[in-house]
Amino acid sequence: MTVELICVGTELLLGNIVNTNAAYLAEQCAGLGLSCYYQTVVGDNRERLFATLKTALERSDIVILSGGLGPTQDDLTKETAAAVLGKELREDAHTKELLEEFFKKRGLELTENNWKQAMVPDGAIVVENPNGTAPGIIMEEGGKRVILLPGPPGELIPMFESSIYPYLAGADPAIIYSQTVKLCGIGESKAETMIEDLIAQQGNPTIATYAKIGEVHLRVTARAAGEKEAKKLVKPLVKELKNRFGMNVYTTDEKVTLEQSVVDLLLANGLTVTTAESCTGGLLAAKLVNVPGVSEVFKSGHVTYSNKAKHKLLGVKKSSLDKYGAVSECVAKEMAKGAALAYKADVATAVTGIAGPDGGSEEKPVGLVYIACNVRGKVKVKEFHFSGDRNKIRESSVIAALTLMRQCILEYYSEVAFR
């Protein structure tokens, strides 16, 4: 079955708000096994909304609209949807009661325009809205379904969870199941080349590639009559991907981030960690701190931006700074060693580089970054050349630092060397 989303609101067209409703509804529909081929945003305009809904109904089985259900003159989603399906509006006594109750409970005055919200299309299913005044509406007509939801996420999400999800779950017997294989330390084109044959022959399940900064995610998706069967289809392909990408796979759990996987490794091996950052200015520490439970392993992090701070707080030799410069393999190494020593951590990761826009030279261009990781005295340094603006270079550096930490910890315990 196919579903299509129409989000109504001038504030979306003006870019005043980000369309998180579309992402939420799309994810829920995918989880329900519904195929979504189109999402549209239109303003509170009768003519354009009418045309958009008409087109949507011609090509999709289910159309979910959000927004434009409020009491003001602007709000005309319900009126327009009823017109498209040729339905009259009539007053719903129960909704009227709930409206009265809603305002009374809050000691608010019920203005005249609010009664509009008790009007529902003939034959529609009315869905209660405990978090607002506009009820949801479900209309069924000629095998098609039109669902109207309020725009505020605080009303839409609870309504979807409690009423619309169960309603839709009964609409399509097929199940969609996805699993994501997350890779680090490998680029998108390289990764795709390694699975060209799998992509060429894909059917059910499918493989989709998503490039993130410093990461590649491979999503395997199967469609089947039941969850068990769908999982059975996904399993061998995930296994094959794990075989091909080996140590580049850091997780096959959708919820696990790269920083989480690093923290898990630290916890599993009873290692404490500290950071010594220059160009990333605290972003690496912040990434680690974003993992709940990190306090077990992370006690302190250090942003040593000046040469003096590198010398005083980390014990980087003045002679190294003079001879090689702050952005050098040697200084990165001394930062990692010094941080481990000064702050008594098993693992210390240091980042020093030129994030730009200024500070680059022919010999040391913007984007040159050295990252060192010290695991109990064993230090590894890598040189990187990142592109993009200051922010992109710093984000790339953080991901590369996490990737290097993971590699160094794994190498320390397994004696396996990475490329």
Next chain:
Amino acid sequence: MTVELICVGTELLLGNIVNTNAAYLAEQCAGLGLSCYYQTVVGDNRERLFATLKTALERSDIVILSGGLGPTQDDLTKETAAAVLGKELREDAHTKELLEEFFKKRGLELTENNWKQAMVPDGAIVVENPNGTAPGIIMEEGGKRVILLPGPPGELIPMFESSIYPYLAGADPAIIYSQTVKLCGIGESKAETMIEDLIAQQGNPTIATYAKIGEVHLRVTARAAGEKEAKKLVKPLVKELKNRFGMNVYTTDEKVTLEQSVVDLLLANGLTVTTAESCTGGLLAAKLVNVPGVSEVFKSGHVTYSNKAKHKLLGVKKSSLDKYGAVSECVAKEMAKGAALAYKADVATAVTGIAGPDGGSEEKPVGLVYIACNVRGKVKVKEFHFSGDRNKIRESSVIAALTLMRQCILEYYSEVAFR
């Protein structure tokens, strides 16, 4: 002139990512005075993309597409757009060179599929992409314009700013001129209430309110035949806004961020700064380090996540930690004082709070954050109650810390007390 957005990507249809590109592009287009009536999301599917673009071209003057320009087989936006306009693809020598350079510079292997990115539609304007491998494309045909942009925001935004905005600004003979009055330390509804009369009577120029985390931006936009005339329309309204919001205005320069304005204040007064962070884990330091030229004032930052680190690195008293807990007014104060002393800085800002999801209690709920700022021995502490998830609470804390720093420095020098 009308503009329409088409965002291409299966990950949008599946709800894996939120469509921030649409919000960004819509906001930019609104600023350019272009009317946007439709935004559509379609997957990487030739047939559906072809139909969507065709419809868009029938009803809008300009169509901006984002996504689907990469090297993989999935990526077919360029091929499809060329087909809709009846254009052949040909190899662009300059783009090919840039591609070679891009990979060479990074020491990466250029896989065969990347050459696809050097193919451009006949007669198209090719827009360089310094942050990635897929160039932007502009096609003009029969009075219509089709613009193709790469999907990753880190590539799309810089490209839009440097090339597409000026291109579109030239597309309409009327000039649009905007100036933004940026506020901190005041909420959106408060700010709106203070300019209700101005909003009610707006014409040319208009005022638009944008709520950011911890900030409110007021954008004044005028439309006129020439830039000089437009600026003349904007000037008195900006002056009025500055009068009304006084010290809450931190800049009227679009390019200046809050962190930039803080660093400017530090530079102007010859003050050095350090940070002592707990729940923000380095994000405050990272914000400061993101300002070019910060090295003059920022030497080191400190993430003291554990109580031990707070005691050892900042000299927070063990008795204070025991008596009041790490998240308390007293500890925030001692962190700021201790950091200034230990790291010899004129200004020290400390953040300690509960970012959640765990760690909250009835007495100290998730979202409780104390921020202290010490300017040459004068310390001010503020208590905040932020809402949202871990990330939102940490971001709100960073903005509040910058706002407090600004207030404390201004107060120190002007003897003006803020609310």
